[in-house]
Amino acid sequence: MATAGPDAASGHGGRSNRELLWRWGIPVVVGGGLALFPPPTGLAPNAWYFFALFAGIVAALVLEPVSPAASGVIAITLTAVLSRWTLFGPKELADPKFNVAGESVKWAFSGFASNTVWLVGGAFMFALAYEKTGLGKRIALLLVKLLGRNSLLLGYAAMLTDTVLAPFMPSNTARSAGTVFPVFINLPPIYDSRPNDPSARRIGAYILWTAFAASCVTSSLFMTGCAPNFLAVDFIKKIAHVELTYQGWLRAALPFALPLLLLLPLIGYVVYPPELKKSPDIPAWAGARLAEMGRLTRNEVILSGAVVVAIVLWVFASEYFEAAVVAFMVMSALLILRVLKWEEMARYHAAWTTIVLLATLVAMADGLSKTGFIKWFAEYVASHVAGLPPTTVLIVLIAVYFYSHYFFSSLTAHTSAMMPIVLSVGLSIPRMVPERLAMGLALTTGIMGVISPYATGAALPYYNCGYITSKEFWRNCTIFGAIFLAALLAIAVPLL
Numbered sequence: 372m373a374t375a376g377p378d379a380a381s382g383h384g385g386r387s388n389r390e391l392l393w394r395w396g397i398p399v400v401v402g403g404g405l406a407l408f409p410p411p412t413g414l415a416p417n418a419w420y421f422f423a424l425f426a427g428i429v430a431a432l433v434l435e436p437v438s439p440a441a442s443g444v445i446a447i448t449l450t451a452v453l454s455r456w457t458l459f460g461p462k463e464l465a466d467p468k469f470n471v472a473g474e475s476v477k478w479a480f481s482g483f484a485s486n487t488v489w490l491v492g493g494a495f496m497f498a499l500a501y502e503k504t505g506l507g508k509r510i511a512l513l514l515v516k517l518l519g520r521n522s523l524l525l526g527y528a529a530m531l532t533d534t535v536l537a538p539f540m541p542s543n544t545a546r547s548a549g550t551v552f553p554v555f556i557n558l559p560p561i562y563d564s565r566p567n568d569p570s571a572r573r574i575g576a577y578i579l580w581t582a583f584a585a586s587c588v589t590s591s592l593f594m595t596g597c598a599p600n601f602l603a604v605d606f607i608k609k610i611a612h613v614e615l616t617y618q619g620w621l622r623a624a625l626p627f628a629l630p631l632l633l634l635l636p637l638i639g640y641v642v643y644p645p646e647l648k649k650s651p652d653i654p655a656w657a658g659a660r661l662a663e664m665g666r667l668t669r670n671e672v673i674l675s676g677a678v679v680v681a682i683v684l685w686v687f688a689s690e691y692f693e694a695a696v697v698a699f700m701v702m703s704a705l706l707i708l709r710v711l712k713w714e715e716m717a718r719y720h721a722a723w724t725t726i727v728l729l730a731t732l733v734a735m736a737d738g739l740s741k742t743g744f745i746k747w748f749a750e751y752v753a754s755h756v757a758g759l760p761p762t763t764v765l766i767v768l769i770a771v772y773f774y775s776h777y778f779f780s781s782l783t784a785h786t787s788a789m790m791p792i793v794l795s796v797g798l799s800i801p802r803m804v805p806e807r808l809a810m811g812l813a814l815t816t817g818i819m820g821v822i823s824p825y826a827t828g829a830a831l832p833y834y835n836c837g838y839i840t841s842k843e844f845w846r847n848c849t850i851f852g853a854i855f856l857a858a859l860l861a862i863a864v865p866l867l
Contacts, residue, residue: 394436402427413750418742421457424450425735429777432824435841439824439834440724443731447482450738451475458738481737482730486695487544487781487828491729493698494548494832495722497678498556500711504670507557512664515561515657522574522645526636529555529582534632536682537589542694543597543782543820544828545685547586549698550678552832555582559838561657562647566837575838577645581636583821583833584851588635590782590817591859592628594620598689599786599816606790607809611798615813623810627862631855642850643843670710677701677710725835729780732825736780740788745778749792756796761803766860768797769811773856776819782827786816807867814863815856822852 402423410419428446432439450457454475455464463469482488501507518524533551540546559565559575566575590597594604594617604615667675684697692700705711716722739745752771756764772793779785790812797808820827824834824844834844 391436394434397434398427398430398436401430411747411751414747415460415743417457417460418739418744418747420453421450421738421742422744424453424457425739425778428735433841433845438724439841440728440731443728443735446735447479447731450735451479454478458742460742478734478738478741480730480734482733483726485730485733485781486693487783488695488726488730488733490542490544490695490698491548491828491831492722492726493695493702494544494552495719495725496702496705496711496716497549497698498553498832499715499719499722500674500677500705501553501557503715504674504710505664505668506671506674507554508561509661509664509667509671510554511558511561512657512661514558516654516661519561519654519657520651521649522577522647523636523640525558525574525578526581526639529578530585530632530636533582533585534589534592537586537596538593539595539686540682541595541598541601541689542685543586543590543817545681545694545698547583547829548832549685549694550682551582551586552579552836555579556832556836562650562653564647564838571838571840572646574645574647576843577639577643579833579836579838580643580844580847581639583830584639584847585632585635586829587818587821587827587855588628588631590820591814592621592624592632592817597782597817597820599782600813602783602786603790603813603816606786606794607813610791610794611805611809613805613809615809619810620813623863623867624814626866627814627858630862631858638851638854643847673708673710674705677704721835721837725831728835729825729828729831732780733784736778736784736825739778740784745775745788746792748775748778749789749796752793753796753799756800759800761800764797764800764803765808765811765864768793768808769815769860769864770856772812773815773819773852773859774822776822776826780825782816782820785819807864810867811859811864814859818855818859819852821855822848824848 405423405426406420410416424446428442431442437445455471458475458478459471464471498507514525514528518528529551532554533547536546536550540550555578558578559573562574564570564573564575590600594600594615607613607615681697681701684692685694702711706713756767759767772789775789776785779788793812794808797803798805820829824830833839
């Protein structure tokens with residue numbers, strides 16, 4: 372696998388000074404322009420300035436004046452330097468024992484303590500092991516032999532792989548980033564589709580986007596599809612006094628999520644099509660290459676066993692081991708057994724770049740809650756939906772809950788911060804049916820992971836793989852986010 376990264380994918384080296392000027396200029400104008408406006412009523416000045424900085428950074432992530440990881444580093448640096456005006460409010464600053472410098476440092480590096488950050492890093496190391504041992508190529512050749520006569524069938528293979536795993540793996544990051552991605556990243560080169568190259572759109576971009584988007588739908592289809600679903604169920608039981616069962620969840624999700632899954636490879640085929648549509652001769656070629664590879668090697672057997680152990684622990688031992696710890700256990704075993712060497716891991720640029728990017732984005736998103744912006748935003752929405760019909764309020768709240776995920780880099784953080792507030796707002800509306808409100812919000816958790824490259828830990832390996840440019844990824848996020856939300860509102864909500 373080529374070492375992919377945002378710099379290479381976006382071709383920064385060939386940019387003109389004029390292009391770089393507007394790529395820098397727009398984020399500065401967005402952030403600076405917002406900061407010049409007076410804070411909205413009820414919002415602390417530091418929260419408004421932090422939001423302005425956050426908005427400027429999101430603009431930089433879209434336009435890429437520098438690589439996304441560099442934007443993340445710049446973001447936490449600026450925030451830490453300006454923390455007296457961005458992170459901390461008058462109450463904190465008035466406390467003589469409050470150490471601004473020390474607390475700024477704790478905040479700036481808090482993202483590196485995130486379980487998700489290191490699980491995503493582990494996913495990249497798994498991909499490295501698949502490449503080095505040849506197991507990834509073997510599995511990819513087998514898929515091509517069975518389904519490789521056209522690209523659409525491979526899209527369905529990516530979707531079905533995630534769907535089969537989803538009911539049993541509560542971590543969508545472990546499932547998609549740690550299990551599906553390392554396999555399917557080995558498939559495009561078979562079709563001469565390479566990362567950071569014009570040939571990326573030949574088939575690689577389509578396959579990898581389909582795999583990622585499918586993980587978002589399966590995360591909503593099954594209660595066990597992602598861990599925040601259980602958190603949502605707990606909040607709903609405590610606040611709305613509604614108990615959601617696995618069967619009830621599945622009945623509510625199937626009418627919108629199953630059609631989405633079945634149509635997803637086809638939607639991608641139209642919206643984000645591969646250049647290579649049919650390849651009738653390649654299955655036979657793949658079969659011949661498989662025969663040449665012969666029997667599984669020692670390292671392939673070890674890696675296969677390690678992956679099975681990881682999946683079993685992710686499914687059955689989540690109460691004892693965090694998902695990232697399981698990934699580190701497997702990586703340690705691969706190092707001890709010399710399937711991988713530390714020097715190879717250390718040189719794996721894409722993994723370390725992604726770790727830095729995700730860690731900085733986790734800290735930035737956490738700052739929105741820390742400063743009180745999220746609480747103010749929810750209360751602002753509540754004040755504007757009072758008096759509307761219950762069904763209208765339900766639709767508005769679901770849409771707000773969905774799109775407010777732009778403020779978060781974690782489904783768990785979003786659920787923790789927003790679910791109690793939005794639930795309370797909805798329940799205060801006369802004639803609102805608690806069961807409809809609860810189920811509508813709960814089903815939103817998984818699908819909102821598709822709206823940005825940082826919306827869920829599962830997204831980062833795909834975003835940073837070199838096959839999908841930043842511009843294309845953001846475009847797809849916008850289109851598929853709208854499709855997913857429309858399906859939920861148009862199909863599921865009327866049936867709740």
